[in-house]
Amino acid sequence: MKLQSLEEQRAALDASEVSSVELVELALTRAEGTGTDLGAIVGLRAEAALAAAAGSDARRRAGEIRSPLEGAPVVLKDNMVQKGEPTTCASRILESFVSPYDGAMAEKLEAAGAIILGRANMDEFAMGSTTENSIFGPARNPWDTSRTTGGSSGGSAVAVSAGITGFALGSDTGGSIRQPASFCGVVGMKPSYGRVSRWGLVAFASSLDQIGPFTHSAREAAWVLEAIAGHDARDSTSLPEPAPALESALTGDVKGLRIGLPREYFVDEGADPGVVEAVRGAVSELESAGAKVVEVALPHTPYVVSTYYLVATAEASSNLARFDGVRYGRRAENVQDLDEMYKRSRSEGFGREVKRRILLGTYVLSAGYFDAYYRKAQQVRTLVRGDFDRAFEACDVIIGPTYPEVAFPIGARMDDPVSLYLGDIYTVSANLAGLPGISVPCGQHQGMPVGMQVLGRPLDEATLLRVADAFQRRTDHHEHRPPGSA
Amino acid sequence: MLALYAMSRITREDVERTADLARLSLSNDEIESMTHDLGQILDHVEQLQALDTQGIEPTAHAIPLATPLRADKASPGIDPDLALANAPSSDAYAFVVPKVIEAEEG
Numbered sequence: 001m002k003l004q005s006l007e008e009q010r011a012a013l014d015a016s017e018v019s020s021v022e023l024v025e026l027a028l029t030r031a032e033g034t035g036t037d038l039g040a041i042v043g044l045r046a047e048a049a050l051a052a053a054a055g056s057d058a059r060r061r062a063g064e065i066r067s068p069l070e071g072a073p074v075v076l077k078d079n080m081v082q083k084g085e086p087t088t089c090a091s092r093i094l095e096s097f098v099s100p101y102d103g104a105m106a107e108k109l110e111a112a113g114a115i116i117l118g119r120a121n122m123d124e125f126a127m128g129s130t131t132e133n134s135i136f137g138p139a140r141n142p143w144d145t146s147r148t149t150g151g152s153s154g155g156s157a158v159a160v161s162a163g164i165t166g167f168a169l170g171s172d173t174g175g176s177i178r179q180p181a182s183f184c185g186v187v188g189m190k191p192s193y194g195r196v197s198r199w200g201l202v203a204f205a206s207s208l209d210q211i212g213p214f215t216h217s218a219r220e221a222a223w224v225l226e227a228i229a230g231h232d233a234r235d236s237t238s239l240p241e242p243a244p245a246l247e248s249a250l251t252g253d254v255k256g257l258r259i260g261l262p263r264e265y266f267v268d269e270g271a272d273p274g275v276v277e278a279v280r281g282a283v284s285e286l287e288s289a290g291a292k293v294v295e296v297a298l299p300h301t302p303y304v305v306s307t308y309y310l311v312a313t314a315e316a317s318s319n320l321a322r323f324d325g326v327r328y329g330r331r332a333e334n335v336q337d338l339d340e341m342y343k344r345s346r347s348e349g350f351g352r353e354v355k356r357r358i359l360l361g362t363y364v365l366s367a368g369y370f371d372a373y374y375r376k377a378q379q380v381r382t383l384v385r386g387d388f389d390r391a392f393e394a395c396d397v398i399i400g401p402t403y404p405e406v407a408f409p410i411g412a413r414m415d416d417p418v419s420l421y422l423g424d425i426y427t428v429s430a431n432l433a434g435l436p437g438i439s440v441p442c443g444q445h446q447g448m449p450v451g452m453q454v455l456g457r458p459l460d461e462a463t464l465l466r467v468a469d470a471f472q473r474r475t476d477h478h479e480h481r482p483p484g485s486a
Numbered sequence: 487m488l489a490l491y492a493m494s495r496i497t498r499e500d501v502e503r504t505a506d507l508a509r510l511s512l513s514n515d516e517i518e519s520m521t522h523d524l525g526q527i528l529d530h531v532e533q534l535q536a537l538d539t540q541g542i543e544p545t546a547h548a549i550p551l552a553t554p555l556r557a558d559k560a561s562p563g564i565d566p567d568l569a570l571a572n573a574p575s576s577d578a579y580a581f582v583v584p585k586v587i588e589a590e591e592g
Binding site: 207356379383 | 496530533542553564571
């Protein structure tokens with residue numbers, strides 16, 4: 001047994017075939033080897049993780065098992081804080097930041113008995129879809145190291161895909177969990193907005209950001225989400241709901257379930273035909289299991305990327321104003337006055353894509369442009385939400401490709417922001433409308449994994465996971481591992 | 487290239503003014519490339535103007551929640567030493583910044 005998936009690890013721990021300390025040692029070896037070669041892991045806390053694992057083993061011997069995550073190693077995207085540990089957001093401006101407090105994810109994972117191994121690479125401040133905009137250098141796709149992992153949670157996706165840890169957390173503002181999951185051949189889930197506390201997540205676009213899991217299976221994703229979801233008074237947008245019971249919803253039964261296929265997601269000039277073929281094959285599989293397929297309309301699909309980039313950059317320009325060189329983060333040296341300190345600290349600290357987005361966001365919020373750009377985008381956001389409300393009258397879930405193509409070569413899109421942004425067409429709507437979404441491996445094209453995206457009604461993670469799990473019970477795409485994996 | 491910028495919907499001066507608002511100082515090369523990039527992005531988002539949104543309420547948050555209230559009671563905050571631990575410059579219980587107010591003359 002390779003002990004790569006959370007389910008394998010849990011079974012081996014339960015059977016006393018392995019200890020948590022041994023799992024952490026194995027994960028550390030893999031993180032230092034494969035994880036470093038692939039640019040996936042940017043920081044390890046070996047000593048603390050081994051101590052936590054010894055604690056987990058002691059609990060287990062005493063008969064206390066906190067959750068299905070007990071004793072299992074995990075990595076956090078480097079934008080979630082843990083007390084005494086660095087959090088860099090892959091940015092020069094936070095290079096030397098050490099968190100003075102525990103974020104909600106560090107607390108929840110500890111309460112669930114999971115062992116936080118370290119931090120995963122990402123696009124700077126979660127801005128990007130390739131994990132190339134990082135002070136640590138690009139992450140590399142385990143299926144073909146010349147290709148991108150996707151992003152912005154690329155390091156977390158690689159950690160699971162390459163078998164470094166059985167699960168990982170990422171954050172998804174416009175697809176930053178689902179798209180790298182699709183590129184790296186793993187499950188990645190963005191819960192409904194408000195489901196998981198954002199306390200201790202460095203904010204990018206506060207009305208869109210949501211934390212979620214990377215795993216191999218939908219069942220494992222259910223375990224992780226049960227552990228990390230739930231109300232948190234410290235996040236004023238946290239839903240006042242308890243964590244939902246999810247594993248019990250995984251019945252394998254999709255008889256009578258209505259799958260909506262948006263006609264706008266299957267147009268001729270849309271996704272790569274190889275991607276569409278894999279997704280259609282997956283839908284047929286669910287049909288043969290008793291699901292019904294209906295066509296639905298999402299007429300504002302051509303507008304979602306524009307809407308997203310206006311809303312997200314406006315919120316980012318406001319959120320990133322806090323990086324001023326006063327309380328934490330980089331401060332430029334030899335400055336004459338406060339204004340020069342702000343400007344030089346920020347200009348030296350932020351990378352190109354972050355500056356581009358701060359500028360765009362500042363511009364669309366500035367006097368004279370607010371109504372034409374920002375307010376307009378907020379209105380179109382209402383129309384996008386309306387599309388989904390109507391579609392979900394006719395169906396229970398919506399299925400399409402996660403991304404229009406498979407992972408492309410590193411460096412291929414660096415100089416063409418608009419074409420890179422347009423790739424987000426299938427993922428940003430879930431953030432704009434607050435819906436849960438999951439990317440599930442459903443085949444291959446050009447030797448690279450293809451992801452199927454399943455979108456659900458707000459707060460209906462249970463149906464989403466039931467569909468993904470039913471698909472995985474009938475197929476083995478999620479069991480395929482990249483060449484040369486441990 | 488200059489002609490392209492002249493036709494674009496954002497000018498070099500717009501970028502300089504926006505950078506000032508965002509407290510960024512850009513090099514000459516950065517101003518050139520940002521003018522180009524923002525022009526392309528704004529050209530694309532211009533498509534939204536074709537949509538009739540008259541009377542449509544703007545959405546600020548996908549899931550509307552009332553702002554939660556809490557009792558106005560003191561509770562432990564972050565320890566001042568911890569709060570200052572990441573400060574580039576600090577003194578006792580204060581963040582130190584360059585002088586903001588010039589001394590009055592005379």
